[in-house]
Amino acid sequence: MRARIVALMAAAAGITAATALPATAVTTAAGSTAETGTVACTTVLNQPCVWHETDGAGIVGVAQVSASPSQLTVVKVEVRTQHAWGSPWVTAASATTYAQGFAKAVTPRVVTEDLRIVCATAGPAQDVAQLVTTCTSPF
Template identity: 65%
Template sequence: MRTRIAAVMMTVAGIAGLSAAPAMATTATAEPGTTACTTVLNRPCLSHESNSGGVVGVARVTADPSQLTVVRVELRTQAAWGSPWETVASATTVRYGSAEATTQRVVTDKLRIVCATAGPALDAAQQVTTCTNPF
């Protein structure tokens, strides 16, 4: 049992490491059809819509209108606890000011997370990555 708990903790630590940007990203939880975080410049807000037709991941970022902004959202699945997360759908938007990206709808019964990276397109060091909790 302790081995299994340790494996789960290592998986969680791995997810946190994958979702870290130059500064540690905060984790946002999302409920279907809602945005789970407050508006903060250059920090992505995540949501997902999950129904019998599949799952869609959405990421929004608020930015200065003169800033070239990038937002990338990924829908990832995991076949079983401890196995690697695989990206099954992604979308990227680059534009001036605030931006939004939405993945394609994916039908799956596997464990899922939505991750997003957003911030100034010309300065990767200031981009922030955030992921939802598995759902």
């Protein structure tokens, strides 16, 4: 039983580390550049990689997903905010992309001091049951 718990905790830590990566130096759709560094997304088919990028003007949410080149793929990314602890998360910005194979989506810029989280849902566009959702840690 303990071995199962340890294995589950290790898997959860790996998923958390892969989805809560720091902001990076990637040019956003708006043409601005965020903090220096690089995002290292693990290539797992139909598993979204999600992160945020910040600069003095706000944040954007970014998500990408890899898939078979012949697969119609969807990726939806949302920046959600929470005004007060325990209040509901509200979507402040979102973007959705459909593409054959690899897909990437970038939200419009959000300026807020509220608690934020970035979530992405991605996978085969023609099979809703196989879509996967992942989120960053609140920041």
